[in-house]
Amino acid sequence: MSTGIPTAIEAPRFRALTSVRATGIVGIASGIILAAATFAAIFGPLLAPYDPELPNLSLAWIGPTGGHLLGFDVQGRDVLSRLLVGAQTSMLGPLVVVIVSVVTGSLLAVVAAWRRGAADAAISSGLDILFAFPGILLAVLATAVFGAGLPAAAIALSLAYMPYVARVLRGAAYRERSQPYVAALEVQGASATSICLRHLIPNMLPLIVAQATILFGYAMVDLAAISFLGLGVQPPRPDWGVMISENQTGIVQGYPLPALSAGVCIVAVVIAVNVLGERLFEQAEAGRR
Amino acid sequence: MRWRRNRWAVAVAAAATLALVSAACGRSAGSPAAGNVSATKGLVTTTPAGSTAVSSVTWAVYRDTNSLDPIYAFDYPENTAVTLMCESLLRQAPDGSLHSGLATLSYRSPTQLVFTLRPGVKFWDGHPVTPADVVYGLERNMNTKLGGFYGLVFNRVQSIQAAGSSQVTITLKQPDYWLPGELASMPGIVIEKSFAQQQGKNYGTPAGDIMCTGAYTFKSFKPGVGVTAVANPHYWNSSIKPRVKQILLKGAPDISSFTSAMLTGAIQGSYSSGGIPTLNQLQHSGTVRVYQGPGWSTDAFIVSSFKGALGDVRVRRALSLALDRKGIIDSVYKGAALMPRWVSNPGTFGYGKSVFTAAYAGSPVVSQNVAEAKKLVQAAGATGKTITIGTSSQLADISADAGAYQAAAQAIGLKAVLKSVSAQNYINFFIDPKARQGIDGFLTVNYGDYADPAAMLATFDLPGGSQNYDNFNNPQIVSALEQARSTANPNQRAALVVRAEKLTMQQLPWIPDVQPTQQLMLSSKLSGAVASFAYMFAPWANSLGGTG
């Protein structure tokens, strides 16, 4: 899913993602999932009933018993505890990627729309070139050069996502720019920076937030994939992508629960985020009209 | 209407997920992870010879082979590839005893070994094996510019000379009763001099070719694909007719892929080079037969730096006492490993058996005692110190061992940090000082070049040993080993080696974890592969064929 974000037809496509209305049971479920994941991301280490990193080989692969709701993993560690603590990197990593790429992307979009002409062409061409690098590829390259780990992968992904954000927001920035109130403010003597920061961007905020939400899902999948490949978060640190990779061997042995639970966590959060993002997009579109 | 259908559809999806997840319950707490594998009963060293022809066999090794040059072969994939196609001066039988290989050995005196080439031995290109070829191969090992692994093995050799049309004489500075064993292993592999000289640097690399004498001829060496060998119809020993037309040696580091492939028949055979956590699946499958043979290897923790917390012998002893070995045997080896008494595996008692067995039985089993271990750490003033363990998250057994050490370290008040590298790079810990920078030790499943406990001990107990990474030098151990090397009488030699083992267990430059048996995993349609660790040093597929 790394570069599934299309260039030409963003809005209709995102809207098409769920026509299951984000009201009713689906909306509520999404909200609960996201709240739980966020809560775990912040309080995970406090909530975890057992040490997520202490191996105990004699307990390897034991199924759900006693206080261990999801059983034990490949090295005899409590799966639930690892999921809770793993939520930190699994949620924070994508958050960082989203913040960096959205902030830089928005700024570039606004500058391009404001300055128009040569600056716009230059920025657009530069972004066109960045489009050449799919997120995962750039992350692999970065980890080969800087060493495996979350920071290198996260920065690489932010760079790869930035052009998509900028592309989507550029259109919206142009539309805002051409609104009458902007001309009015200019006449009154307001500086470009203040207009951009105080009016343009706040008015684009619904779209920015919607875009950021959808992007979170992509970032989560990509970062989990990179950790799964062994280039992101390093074992034995818990992380949902790492857990799938570590416990994949259990599937063949007849113990799929550890790997599957981590997979379910990822999928659930991504669905929830997509549902939420859809709704935000709709609101952004409605607000515009 | 639509809303109700949505709800129904979502409910079905949720139920499906729940079903999938709950069907995935793990093993129950009481059930042993070990299964029904005994590490002491039913061990075999060979399998019945295959009787029918087979067109192709894919054989797995734990990673891609990186060289076919015997002087650079010191790990499972390279050894397995070389022994498939090449032969050495002397040969180790599956039970560990030494026999003639391409040559027979006779002693003119304790310091003069005469190797007489067997009549009719020839290379694949039809050229006969000459003394010049033998001398060339031996001297290659000693050439420091080439950087071969086995140089130290020849450090008692004064001269090597060709004599006549079929003899080579090795003159020693001192008696050396380890040398015959080594010459039944990689250092003794015979290659063709003119061919190797022509190949130059490319010999044994994917860019080059090799020239040996074995029952299987080299066909291709493609990184990522593997090493391919084909049956040799003109093998010099006409009583052996290889039955497999083509054998492909392929790297399979991922244990679940390897297991799936064996279960579906995509891979038809493999030797275990470490723990096989999926052994139960393989044993219960109709497509695979698992044979267990005596092990020659030891799963151990190599202390690569005595400058950190592990420099104090009390800390090393404490770590050893705190280790949960039973967990490793159950989880990593599924029961197919022994609790250690010495660093060397009792399967390596290839001579002086009565002496070794008696002494071994008299030595205590290393068992877990966390309380005592904690006291040792406190006495050494090492509480709170950090040790860094080299590992690879891609190698399931190494990774599990590292986890066990992590748990042990934490239990006694030390902090453990893991440094993980890729499966392909794990070998660098053994050969590259830069790779060992910053770590205190790393895991290994290690072995000696022939069936003698001293073979492995020498590599890390002797100064300058190929696996002695931080100048470990205990004069008593060194003296016992050097004396053993000069002792002709096998029982006396054994007694000296026993002393070295006991002293090594006190000093723990390596901490033994468990002693695995050798697993041979073979397709049920095949038979005839050697079932003991001797596959690492002598041809293993000469009797391989179909079960008809």
Add this chain to the structure above:
Amino acid sequence: MRWRFVARRLAMLLISLLVASFVIFAAVYLAPGNPIAALSGGRSLPPSSVRILEQRYHLNAPFFGQYWYWLDNVLHGNLGISITLRENVSTLIASRIWTTAGLVLYSALLIVVFGIGMGLVAGLRPGVLDTSTVVVTAISAAIPAFVAAIVLILVFAVKLGWFPAIGNGTGLADNIRHLTLPAFALAISSLAIVARVTRASVRGEGEREHVQTAVSRGIPRRQVIRRHVLRNAAIPITTVAGITIASLIAVAAVVETAFSLNGLGAYLVQAAQSKDLAVVQGISLLLVSAFVIVNLIVDMLYSVLDPRVTLGSRAA
């Protein structure tokens, strides 16, 4: 008119490739330590090997001179030598490229056939099929390729034994069988997105005024669908299909690793872990080029289908 558009896009392609190659080349200098440390992946090298590296990469030449030498080599098919295997990178790539190409093509076929197929069925026939398609695709769009991989292995390889779990197999038919589960794993999330867009576009077109008019005039429904609905819906469908297929090139690495396939993606990951920079550069260059070219083809296709674009206005 159209030629100017094509020429501009080609120019952009070349510039993208050039800049991408420069970034990939410069990676060696971005690495901590000196270029030799990066090229050796932090291994100790004997002085003779260091000299060889210096010569091969012209490390004593000025920066852009080095880039020029490197680019010149690349254009002549010389991608350097792997430091772990001491083999030509181009040879190493050649032996793996068909696995990746096969996987991507197989996946692309699945996406086109099932993705568009499901979307058409759902879009043209409202009802149970439609609703279930919506739900299924909403869920599967969120399933990352590696999660799909482990579920497929669990269900189809381990429990049912219908497909092999790893490896490439031998011979064409066996190769296809071995690539089936990986191709599905790779296709699942993209398939869902294509299905959604197809459904939405077809629906959207179906509700347009000129279509309603045609229907009310009595023109056979089949003809209306073919001439009006599909023709116009083809634009967004082709675009999204093309883009998701391009993205397969990168995600293939994850699927190849999960199924232990001997492809470029898996090898790229291994090389990154082993710090074999020459291999990483070579494969990255190849994959980036493929990605850029596929995107270009999608753009061209878009322009062919939507005449408005060729007249110079930008799509976005």
